[in-house]
Amino acid sequence: MALKTFVKISEVSNLSDARYCAGMGVDQLGFNVTPGHPNFVDIEKFNEIIGWVAGVEFVGEFDDQPLDYIKEALSNYKFDYIQTSRVDLLSEVNQLSQKVILNLNVDEYEDVNRLEQALKYASHSTEYFLIHSQGNDENSYNWHTLAPMASSYRLVLGSWVDSRDIGEMLANTNFRGIALKGGNEIKPGYKDFDGLADILELIETEDQY
Numbered sequence: 001m002a003l004k005t006f007v008k009i010s011e012v013s014n015l016s017d018a019r020y021c022a023g024m025g026v027d028q029l030g031f032n033v034t035p036g037h038p039n040f041v042d043i044e045k046f047n048e049i050i051g052w053v054a055g056v057e058f059v060g061e062f063d064d065q066p067l068d069y070i071k072e073a074l075s076n077y078k079f080d081y082i083q084t085s086r087v088d089l090l091s092e093v094n095q096l097s098q099k100v101i102l103n104l105n106v107d108e109y110e111d112v113n114r115l116e117q118a119l120k121y122a123s124h125s126t127e128y129f130l131i132h133s134q135g136n137d138e139n140s141y142n143w144h145t146l147a148p149m150a151s152s153y154r155l156v157l158g159s160w161v162d163s164r165d166i167g168e169m170l171a172n173t174n175f176r177g178i179a180l181k182g183g184n185e186i187k188p189g190y191k192d193f194d195g196l197a198d199i200l201e202l203i204e205t206e207d208q209y
Contacts, residue, residue, distance in 0.1 A: 004203045005170055006177025008130070008156060009196075010061065011039040015049050017182040017196075022053040024200045027177070030059035030083060033073050037063070039182070043076045050078070059083050059101065067092050074098070083130065087118065090125040099127040103158075106133050106141045112149075115141075119153045128176055132158035143169055150174040163198045170203065 008028040009021045018029055031041040031049075041049075050058060060079035062070050064086055074082075074096065082093055083101040093100050102122050109115040119129060133141055143160040151174045158179040161169075169175065180196055 002205045003200065004205055005175075006156065007200070007203070008059065008177065008179040010059075010130075010158065010179050010181050012049070012182040013039040013041055013045075014182070015052055018049045018053050021182070021196065021200075022056050024204075026056060026200070028057045028059050028081065029053070030061045030179075031077075031079075032061040032063070033077060034061070034063040034065055046077055057081060060098070061103075063103070071096070081127065087122055090122055094125050100125060101128055101130055102126040103130045103132070106131060106146075112141075112145060116149055119149060119155075123153055126154075128154035128156050130156050130158050130179055132179075133160070135159075143173070143175070147173040147175070150176070161199060163202055166199060166202055 003025045007026040008030055009017065009026050010030040011032050012018050012021070012029045013032075021029065031046055032039045033041060057080040058078065059081040060073065060077055061083045062073070063084070065084070067089055070082060070084070070093065079098055081101055082096065082098045083103050084093060085103040085105070087102065090100065090102065104118065106115055109118065122129070131146060143157055146155065149155060154176045156177045156179050157175055161178045161180065178199070180199060183195065
């Protein structure tokens with residue numbers, strides 16, 4: 001099975017999500033390893049989950065954690081990528097063996113010009129930018145306003161991904177891909193995949209015979 005665009009699943013915290021998404025052909029599974037986060041995944045659960053999936057890359061989601069914590073975690077977790085929101089750590093994190101994803105909250109940038117300056121500054125230090133918003137009403141960011149920058153920078157959308165217009169977005173923009181979030185199991189081994197399935201089924205490629 002294959003998808004029409006790059007897909008990362010963020011905040012994976014259970015085996016049900018991991019196996020379903022890997023089976024659908026997503027590219028990356030992200031695991032939040034920030035202590036206190038609602039979807040924090042300890043090393044035992046991480047190893048249990050990755051032992052059951054294949055064909056995907058694993059991302060350590062470190063949010064704003066310091067470099068010492070990242071290094072300590074990497075001695076246990078086997079990640080292919082490091083995801084950080086710390087622009088100031090990029091040079092240090094790039095000395096590690098994993099590739100780097102910069103998680104950018106666009107609400108922190110008062111206009112598109114400031115955001116593009118940040119993208120330009122960090123573009124040589126990151127594999128791609130994960131762009132998201134908390135829904136701040138003070139700016140008007142959406143995928144339409146960000147689309148022009150996708151021609152110059154590797155942008156993966158973590159917000160504004162909607163089943164109603166994803167076809168238009170993929171057909172008419174140069175975004176590298178999308179990021180969706182995993183969810184909690186109703187009980188072990190039982191999961192409602194409606195939210196993920198709505199998007200993933202829309203972007204499945206047709207089988208070629």
